[in-house]
Amino acid sequence: MTAPGGEDTVRTVGSGWARARERGAAALDYLGITVVGALVVTGLTLLAPGTASSVVAAGQQAVCAVTTKLPGGSCPDLLQSPADLADDVGATGDPYVDRRWTRAEVTSGGLVFLGDSYGSGEGAKDYDPTTDQTGENSWWDDLWGRTPPPKNMCHRSGNAAFHQVSGDWFGGSSSTFASCSGARTRDYWEETQGNDESAQRDALDENTSLVVVSMGGNDMQFADVLMSCAPVGGGSVDDCVGHWMDPQDPDDPTSSRWEQNLLRVFGTEPGGGNLGEVYADIRARTGDNAHVVVVGYPLVFDPDYDGIVFSGEEADWMNERGVELNARLREAAEHHGFTFVDPTEAFAGHGVGSDDPWILTFGFWGDHRARPPESYHPTARGQQAIADLIDEHLRSLP
Template structure:
């Protein structure tokens, strides 16, 4: 009799354990299945400025159907796609206006941000229009910001993303080097071009460090853009575009599809 009661008790315990484990596994599987939406955040390099084919409803954000987020969505068909990246966005603007779609159903997030915080547009304007010494001075100011202030700004954004999208894989994309060096090229001097490239490398280094610290993946686009910089003869980047100045120093459609999309696809 005691043996029979013991068998019943052990059977009940085993059933409870199996039921609990099965329920947990089912809940986890359901959570994973639900978390497959894609949210694309960030600045003009993610919205697709320079690639053309802008979505009318995106207004001044200039989101392009040729931008890497739009191309990735078309090729992979996630359960949902929210494209909130916006031209000119800084870290504070990402925090204020782009994170709304993030949630439990978000499985993938992409973002490029930090260049505008460091004064990218002003750096390039100074280097194009002013002397070599003025250009190098402005770049040094940007470098100082990138090492002293930008890390905390990036931390704020990355922490907010993780808080809102706990199940998501987050891919942080960097910036290309802008110039091919050692070639004859009309426009900026070799010293200016080298300083701009070095500043891009520093920005990528800072961004990668903060992304890795948050457990995010950093997607480096410099390799695919090698051989396609300005002055290469086959540039994937706009140089100064006087007809549409806002597209200057941004990837063309070829830069989005041939540079950004492969880097993101391999990391996602």
Template sequence: MHRLPRAATVAAAALALLAVPIAAQAQAPAIDYVALGDSYSSGSGAGPYTDAACQRSLKAHPALLAAELGAEFTFVACGGATTDDVLAEQVQALDAETDLVTIGIGGNDIGWTEAITACITPFQNCTPAIQEAERKATEELPAKLEAVYTEIETRSPDAEVVVTGYPRLFAARNTCDAFGSISIAEQQRMNVGADVLSAVIQEAAEAHGFTYADVRDEFTGHEICSQQPWLHGFTLTDVPYHPKASGHSGGYLPAVLGAL
């Protein structure tokens, strides 16, 4: 691994935002930043979208981070993406000059949407769907993440890589969502599944020397059914069970900046 020089560049740029006047910052070389991932990276739910097919939003945390760092920004994260999609369609944006990569991927590989759907369906026991998602997370996802992370290393060997996780969705204190069809016990069980997924992603990321940005603490107190949710619950007018713009600015962005 040879990431220290490029990592130092990214860290120095972040510190420069706090310590150096804007005019001086403008003279520094821009960071070459590429954002990969799925809907939690593209900004599905944050709107409005610059790319309707992938639901890329300028309110998504990668776009906010690029603006914060004054980076040259390539945004290829796409709603619905799996690890296979990253390998087939997104990693081509990387090269040896890439300084910074963020990636959030894995939820679609384990059928997390199907588990949520089962839980919001009245009179359906969603525990088997959650258990199947956990099985895929622990038995199948590590090899898929390994392939993606190895490809990132190969294409951008000097880049600083920050891997983002997923928040727990539910406050698990009341039954506000989906007309009360998701019980507190089901919400708690979904949150356990989210923790399983986070643990798998963190272990895979750190095995490659990547930095893991855990967003669960930032979203605590802002889950679905909290007083100030940063996530959409069941809705027909937006993208359900995805972060709002506030979830990106208040949850993901501080976690990634903290990781840098």
């Protein structure tokens, strides 16, 4: 998209990663010194726990002399762990949580979409060609000895909610589409797994004024839950539920696969876990200048579903897990002062098995059917519904 009278400023993190690699050779001059400095700081901290904070502070100042010469380098990014970042941000807590945002503030800077396939538009078709590359050549390209393109299956759709929000509120400019199909919380911190993309957090800075996040479903292995309940191997609903809900340790009721996932993603206290660290870092990276909207997940199945791939009982159980996931996402978002948008009501009557589905089911042909990874994702109409919810929230601001 192009800003009025200007150049195209809608970008994806992939292009930023490519530019970073071009600058990589220069950065290597400083890498050895940086690593040594970081190791010295770590060693001193372990040897003198009572003086850890002062040692680390001094070490950071020393290493900064080197790291600030790196393109975009800074001590906090290179030395602080996600937990450290979360602790730092906690000091600003209440004023941010209680902040009353205005539309003018929220749309004054840049827009960034972060997260997974529900944000990227998996299933909504019309993918950006650079995010629909398997990393393999066709037989024709192999015949001519052509180098295959880098693998990137982020599947950023031209029908994703991002484009409507960007166009309606940011004039199609100052917008970064970093959401990537399959992304987990680790992809916020690191190069996206299996794709030629930088960490999603690199899309954020103090000029960002609105962040939209769809994240957590892959960390909860929700796609695995769906596929393990499919009766491909002659399984039953008892097998499916038991696999995820039965304790792996008879003496520990929290040892089920599902409970362990909840603990890892959300922690033992509100706002904790892997997702809490991401939320805290979003605030740190944006300097508390960004309004953050967390979008939940629509319930996949219509209440009256009783199909071939799953039984009605299995569909009900998976919808219950979706309700639980959204409740935890809401709690985490509100703890960090973010707004939670729940698509459950908007998708009512439009789940798999309904007369007008906005979510694709599994299949090889026919309307509203798709093979993985597109199956069980919103259609273009579903993405429009998500965009409408974000739009409704923004219009509610003073």
